[in-house]
Amino acid sequence: xxxxxxxxxxxxxxxxxxxxxxxxxxxxxxxxxxxxxxxxxxxxxxxxxxxxxxxxxxxxxxxxxxxxxxxxxxxxxxxxxxxxxxxxxxxxxxxxxxxxxxxxxxxxxxxxxxxxxxxxxxxxxxxxxxxxxxxxxxxxxxxxxxxxxxxxxxxxxxxxxxxxxxxxxxxxxxxxxxxxxxxxxxxxxxxxxxxxxxxxxxxxxxxxxxxxxxxxxxxxxxxxxxxxxxxxxxxxxxxxxxxxxxxxxxxxxxxxxxxxxxxxxxxxxxxxxxxxxxxxxxxxxxxxxxxxxxxxxxxxxxxxxxxxxxxxxxxxxxxxxxxxxxxxxxxxxxxxxxxxxxxxxxxxxxxxxxxxxxxxxxxxxxxxxxxxxxxxxxxxxxxxxxxxxxxxxxxxxxxxxxxxxxxxxxxxxxxxxxxxxxxxxxxxxxxxxxxxxxxxxxxxxxxxxxxxxxxxxxxxxxxxxxxxxxxxxxxxxxxxxxxxxxxxxxxxxxxxxxxxxxxxxxxxxxxxxxxxxxxxxxxxx
Amino acid sequence: xxxxxxxxxxxxxxxxxxxxxxxxxxxxxxxxxxxxxxxxxxxxxxxxxxxxxxxxxxxxxxxxxxxxxxxxxxxxxxxxxxxxxxxxxxxxxxxxxxxxxxxxxxxxxxxxxxxxxxxxxxxxxxxxxxxxxxxxxxxxxxxxxxxxxxxxxxxxxxxxxxxxxxxxxxxxxxxxxxxxxxxxxxxxxxxxxxxxxxxxxxxxxxxxxxxxxxxxxxxxxxxxxxxxxxxxxxxxxxxxxxxxxxxxxxxxxxxxxxxxxxxxxxxxxxxxxxxxxxxxxxxxxxxxxxxxxxxxxxxxxxxxxxxxxxxxxxxxxxxxxxxxxxxxxxxxxxxxxxxxxxxxxxxxxxxxxxxxxxxxxxxxxxxxxxxxxxxxxxxxxxxxxxxxxxxxxxxxxxxxxxxxxxxx
Numbered sequence: 040x041x042x043x044x045x046x047x048x049x050x051x052x053x054x055x056x057x058x059x060x061x062x063x064x065x066x067x068x069x070x071x072x073x074x075x076x077x078x079x080x081x082x083x084x085x086x087x088x089x090x091x092x093x094x095x096x097x098x099x100x101x102x103x104x105x106x107x108x109x110x111x112x113x114x115x116x117x118x119x120x121x122x123x124x125x126x127x128x129x130x131x132x133x134x135x136x137x138x139x140x141x142x143x144x145x146x147x148x149x150x151x152x153x154x155x156x157x158x159x160x161x162x163x164x165x166x167x168x169x170x171x172x173x174x175x176x177x178x179x180x181x182x183x184x185x186x187x188x189x190x191x192x193x194x195x196x197x198x199x200x201x202x203x204x205x206x207x208x209x210x211x212x213x214x215x216x217x218x219x220x221x222x223x224x225x226x227x228x229x230x231x232x233x234x235x236x237x238x239x240x241x242x243x244x245x246x247x248x249x250x251x252x253x254x255x256x257x258x259x260x261x262x263x264x265x266x267x268x269x270x271x272x273x274x275x276x277x278x279x280x281x282x283x284x285x286x287x288x289x290x291x292x293x294x295x296x297x298x299x300x301x302x303x304x305x306x307x308x309x310x311x312x313x314x315x316x317x318x319x320x321x322x323x324x325x326x327x328x329x330x331x332x333x334x335x336x337x338x339x340x341x342x343x344x345x346x347x348x349x350x351x352x353x354x355x356x357x358x359x360x361x362x363x364x365x366x367x368x369x370x371x372x373x374x375x376x377x378x379x380x381x382x383x384x385x386x387x388x389x390x391x392x393x394x395x396x397x398x399x400x401x402x403x404x405x406x407x408x409x410x411x412x413x414x415x416x417x418x419x420x421x422x423x424x425x426x427x428x429x430x431x432x433x434x435x436x437x438x439x440x441x442x443x444x445x446x447x448x449x450x451x452x453x454x455x456x457x458x459x460x461x462x463x464x465x466x467x468x469x470x471x472x473x474x475x476x477x478x479x480x481x482x483x484x485x486x487x488x489x490x491x492x493x494x495x496x497x498x499x500x501x502x503x504x505x506x507x508x509x510x511x512x513x514x515x516x517x518x519x520x521x522x523x524x525x526x527x528x529x530x531x532x533x534x535x536x537x538x539x540x541x542x543x544x545x546x547x548x549x550x551x552x553x554x555x556x557x558x559x560x561x562x563x564x
Numbered sequence: 565x566x567x568x569x570x571x572x573x574x575x576x577x578x579x580x581x582x583x584x585x586x587x588x589x590x591x592x593x594x595x596x597x598x599x600x601x602x603x604x605x606x607x608x609x610x611x612x613x614x615x616x617x618x619x620x621x622x623x624x625x626x627x628x629x630x631x632x633x634x635x636x637x638x639x640x641x642x643x644x645x646x647x648x649x650x651x652x653x654x655x656x657x658x659x660x661x662x663x664x665x666x667x668x669x670x671x672x673x674x675x676x677x678x679x680x681x682x683x684x685x686x687x688x689x690x691x692x693x694x695x696x697x698x699x700x701x702x703x704x705x706x707x708x709x710x711x712x713x714x715x716x717x718x719x720x721x722x723x724x725x726x727x728x729x730x731x732x733x734x735x736x737x738x739x740x741x742x743x744x745x746x747x748x749x750x751x752x753x754x755x756x757x758x759x760x761x762x763x764x765x766x767x768x769x770x771x772x773x774x775x776x777x778x779x780x781x782x783x784x785x786x787x788x789x790x791x792x793x794x795x796x797x798x799x800x801x802x803x804x805x806x807x808x809x810x811x812x813x814x815x816x817x818x819x820x821x822x823x824x825x826x827x828x829x830x831x832x833x834x835x836x837x838x839x840x841x842x843x844x845x846x847x848x849x850x851x852x853x854x855x856x857x858x859x860x861x862x863x864x865x866x867x868x869x870x871x872x873x874x875x876x877x878x879x880x881x882x883x884x885x886x887x888x889x890x891x892x893x894x895x896x897x898x899x900x901x902x903x904x905x906x907x908x909x910x911x912x913x914x915x916x917x918x919x920x921x922x923x924x925x926x927x928x929x930x931x932x933x934x935x936x937x938x939x940x941x942x943x944x945x946x947x948x949x950x951x952x953x954x955x956x957x958x959x960x961x962x963x964x965x966x967x968x969x970x971x972x
Contacts, residue, residue, distance in 0.1 A: 097605070171758050175719060178718040190604075265734075266735065375617045393599065399594060403665040404662070407729060411721060476576060485764065486752075
């Protein structure tokens with residue numbers, strides 16, 4: 040059988056494809072572009088912050104730059120990346136299905152994403168946006184920048200996210216192979232399924248609130264602007280009702296990758312399959328009830344603060360269940376230290392330390408001091424960005440042989456993984472201290488006594504950037520020159536490794552017969 | 565222990581009555597959670613080392629003989645115990661933290677109320693006796709202070725790191741916060757909610773004084789507010805000024821500093837959010853509309869009242885109107901100050917300021933007894949903003965500041 044890569048040639052066979060694997064590759068290219076762009080913005084910010092005053096950006100340009108960094112990274116990279124790339128590619132294969140339930144809808148969701156991304160980038164090019172990625176009213180409704188266009192672009196990207204979610208839910212319910220029961224699905228499928236539920240339920244609320252900002256900005260309707268009788272705090276409630284669950288849209292798929300990587304490279308079943316599967320759904324559910332912890336000092340009743348603080352602790356518990364289960368999975372295994380497993384250790388460090396600072400932040404009296412400071416910036420970069428970025432890279436390395444039938448150069452990948460993880464820690468640890476010292480976020484100029492921490496942070500960011508650049512370089516090289524690999528180079532038991540590398544058009548030469556679970560390492564392959 | 569952790573974690577001084585208690589909880593939670601996190605990490609590394617497959621020995625050890633596990637007998641109780649205990653720990657954090665939150669949120673009934681208005685990009689304070697100040701909040705030490713806050717434009721957040729306290733300042737609503745300062749001292753105010761181009765310069769200072777010092781200071785503020793620059797009542801610049809009779813330009817410099825002009829305008833030729841004032845007076849400047857205009861007293865006055873009307877080309881239209889916020893003598897004094905900077909080069913931001921700028925004859929009719937005279941050189945050097953960063957120098961020692969140190 041010819042692989043999906045060689046099945047058909049010509050640019051149109053890619054751009055008009057309905058094959059979930061080719062669409063995943065299209066998403067991979069688009070989101071990698073978003074990562075490069077958002078990363079470049081981040082470097083510009085870090086360089087500007089080397090000095091307390093102006094280096095080369097004016098205050099207005101700095102404000103635009105951090106907004107662009109946030110919007111690109113959150114909406115164009117982190118939200119879509121793992122579901123749309125690896126979910127798209129592996130969900131059907133893991134279920135033994137020939138494709139997603141709605142292949143045309145899948146292609147549509149790619150083009151809707153591209154359209155939204157183009158609108159957002161156009162807004163940045165023509166005038167820019169200076170509101171921060173949170174678009175807080177009434178600043179956003181009165182800002183002279185291109186807020187309307189940008190929020191509309193994000194709205195369109197949100198539509199793509201919903202379409203992908205609907206497609207995944209339908210696929211998990213209807214396309215599973217014979218004898219593939221719910222409790223035999225690979226854990227990555229559980230994670231993607233929980234993510235899809237959040238995408239479908241929460242994203243419409245984001246779309247609605249951003250459209251209201253856009254019309255308020257364009258025609259001064261006074262929905263959120265108190266000068267005309269609107270309510271700015273209402274916007275925050277609506278925005279965080281989506282954007283808090285959106286954190287789990289970003290991190291749950293990453294957790295799914297962790298489960299696969301840990302089981303494969305410890306050659307061991309998960310310490311508790313049920314605990315990981317159920318805690319994914321638990322996080323998805325509790326994630327809807329904690330949005331208020333973004334607003335502890337924003338004018339909420341004291342009772343609400345207590346309630347949201349308490350509910351936030353549940354998220355920590357579900358996350359802790361996962362962390363302990365992954366750790367216990369290594370026990371009695373046959374642990375093979377590879378590049379994806381290095382990223383797993385990076386993930387564990389960033390996620391556990393970041394998560395513990397999350398428990399501290401949910402403690403409401405401490406949050407008063409930390410709210411809107413660098414501490415929060417460091418916290419969410421550790422747990423959400425660090426977690427997602429390390430697992431994006433782990434997934435890329437773990438599944439690279441399956442997706443392209445070639446192996447990446449292992450020595451280089453170890454160097455790059457070390458640089459990425461250490462660079463990340465090095466970048467954001469100083470920012471925790473800056474937050475403790477009381478430096479608010481989104482500051483263009485700052486007191487001179489903070490400069491040495493800012494310099495350390497920028498140094499870390501440059502190591503991180505070099506690690507990412509190295510990744511990019513050798514992965515592109517390996518696409519064409521990497522050593523060919525056989526079907527299952529890692530000795531995994533998960534179902535996607537039963538398909539040829541790279542898989543043919545409809546994934547399996549003959550219908551997949553499920554004879555064992557995805558983690559039955561006691562059985563021969 | 566407190567000192568040591570305080571330094572390691574780089575926390576600001578503990579200047580309010582609640583700060584120390586909040587820091588104790590901070591230490592406890594950070595230490596416990598970080599030890600837990602390190603423990604999990606160490607366990608993962610131990611397992612990795614202990615159960616290492618050893619690629620040198622030909623890869624895997626072969627198939628694992630144990631059956632596929634979901635959850636089994638004994639381990640369920642172990643897991644429930646572990647997660648139950650962990651949850652109990654988190655709930656303890658939550659209880660202590662929320663109790664503290666309630667204490668920080670509910671002001672005592674005998675608190676002194678001060679009104680706060682946030683606007684792009686300055687803080688205004690109004691005291692119970694009707695006086696007011698910009699940028700600097702004066703409070704008596706040892707007394708609970710309640711701030712009733714609102715915003716004139718977008719959301720700001722009133723943040724004093726040394727008090728471990730902040731609260732959003734929201735247009736169309738009033739929010740409150742309270743604190744009590746233990747001892748006289750000066751503490752930074754920062755805006756913590758992003759509010760536009762000048763967000764990072766929207767800073768100020770809380771000056772805590774003894775009760776008597778506070779009363780004296782407030783009485784002064786009132787005089788300044790009512791009088792403006794006038795003979796017999798000149799102390800805009802304070803009692804210890806070198807000369808009791810100051811030039812109008814020096815008065816303008818002081819008014820401009822108090823009104824927050826220097827957050828966006830420089831006087832050394834460096835362009836910032838707004839045009840520099842150096843060499844601005846009587847220069848011909850291009851407007852956004854394409855026209856050109858001579859920056860004379862009339863143009864400068866109009867630009868203070870209605871900044872958007874004739875916007876200088878190349879600068880964002882972000883300046884708020886000062887209509888009703890500055891009295892006519894104050895406006896005259898600012899214009900006179902800008903005029904005194906006429907001969908400073910516009911483009912040499914690095915040039916040092918001239919030691920003394922001799923103001924030309926005032927264009928505003930001089931008030932009786934206020935004859936123009938040279939600005940004292942030391943005064944100008946001491947007080948002139950020196951370009952970026954626009955940030956007050958680090959706070960002095962937490963002693964009661966003398967009037968000489970107070971911002972004017």
